[in-house]
Amino acid sequence: MGDRIFIGVAWPYADGPLHLGHIAGAYLPSDIFARYHRTKGNEVLMVSGSDQHGTPITIKAEQEGKKPEEIANQYHQQFLDSWQKLGISFDLFTSTGTANHAEVSHDFFLTLFNRGYIYKATVSQPFCPHCQRFLTDRYIEGTCPYCYSSGARGDQCDKCGKPISPVELIDPHCQLCATTPQFKDSEHFFFRLSAFRDRLLVWMKRQTHWRQNVLNFTMRYVEEGLKDRAITRDIGWGIPVPLDGFKGKCLYVWFEAVIGYLSATKEWAKSSRDEGKWRSFWQGNEAKSYYFIGKDNIIFHTIIWPAMLMGYDSLNLPYDIPANEFLTIEGKKLSTSRHWAVWLPDYLSRYEPDPLRYLLSITMPETGDTDFSWHEFVRRNNDELVATYGNLVHRVLTFVYRSFEGCVPMPREFDSRSQAVIDVAKDTLNTVDKLLYRCHFREALRSAMSLAQETNRYLEEKSPWKAIKQDRQASANSLYVAICVISCLKTMLYPFLPFSSQKLHEYLGFEGRVEDDGWQLHFPLPGQKLLPPEPLFSKLDEGLIEEEVSRLGHVKHNL
């Protein structure tokens, strides 16, 4: 019954806390999407996990005198805590450190290897004589051979966006100590990406539903030509190459981490005691797979992962990759080392989750970068969330609770105006449905908010607080209508504001979870007992703006 929706979300790197950029870019939109589909009655599987391997974690571990797994586990636990508090509803949030993931990665590697899509080659690798280690791509810097800008890294030039390999770099040096590296021969494995060019092109041209920026970026990339890429590194912290004679070499993260989508599904299936269940999300025509990522991750999900899947064969390709752009903070680019970021655990220690979810949804960087500012946070909370929606709910519920013995009033008949409002509610529910289906989150939320405004207008016209003095039934009628619309709002806002929707659900006298009632206008029964209403949201003091802004830039985070 219904569709089957696989939702893969970018794997956060476990070497530091999450910040608002992560949330706006991938985790919030995926969660909205997942909650929406679950409410629609579709079968959803939303997975991700912490990315625990790679050089940055080993270096951080060395600095702090810990083992890499300690660092990784510490942040993994923190991620889990953040998901729970912010309401990011993963069906499974695992990590790349599991035996299962290693097993699935090995299978993937060996399958591609046996089919000739992975081959061995000896390459000259940069080795820093001072640090006594091979330098992985991102630890070597130099001048880009294409655009001649300095500061290009060994895997990619941030200036022109071209992928490069360390040997191509002009004037290379170790990023840690600036020593010029020596190049030593080392045997590595390469993924034959070039072999997939034509198939990828054919496939992509059919993806007309992709976001324009995702499609353009990807097409340009493929047309420029795809080069085979090394998928192993001389590093001890990771998933070992599953062949004899390659001690000290591991799978490179970009190859390994994306396999996590599959391994997480298999882990989920195992833990639900139906090992074969993973197939229902990866094979056949019944499931669609969506990947929520930031724009920096596009090619890995639109080119490399699809090519890997083509090579592996018999697994579904992505259906959509609604990549978001970036979030700036107070008008400036986010920077973790300069502490120019809003850390999620920090936010959650002081504020409620729904106001943040509201702000990031209504300003989601879907088509371009957007800015987060504390001033906007307070304004949108106070003047929109509280004033328009929260107040609507509160004025209706408190009045009904007081005037109708705490029960849903009994309506007699709807006049045309009342019927029209009900119709608008249903239309809006339908509009939000369509917008969410297409991952237009901002627009969907705007539509929902406009229904709250329309309902405030309706109330003003009906003025049940006046009517009750002469015509109690007229008052009951309009209040019943208002309650119905509020019930409808609770459903369409649930993907965005799950905590307050659930509260409202209960205030209205419903039991169970919002999600279980489906994507429909759920009419409360006349006489249904209401819970004593409390405001759904609170106004925020404008003083916090200055306080929070002053934390930026020079506050050390111990997170």
Added chain:
RNA sequence: CGCGGGGUGGAGCAGUGGAAGCUCGUUGGGCUCAUAACCCAAAGGUCGUUGGUUCGAAUCCAACCCCCGCUACCA
């Protein structure tokens, strides 16, 4: 220099050929159920500049001006 992203009423933004929109703010009025919240009305824009294409341009083309990013970490 170059590359990328932008310049739309006070603020933040939507709007890729056909009568300038949204949210907030401001001003005036209404209401008093509600978290001084809600509702109505009004003011406020030569859509960065100049030229071009077109019956018609914020929307397409060209040139120019201005802003932001392009420093490791960073979605």
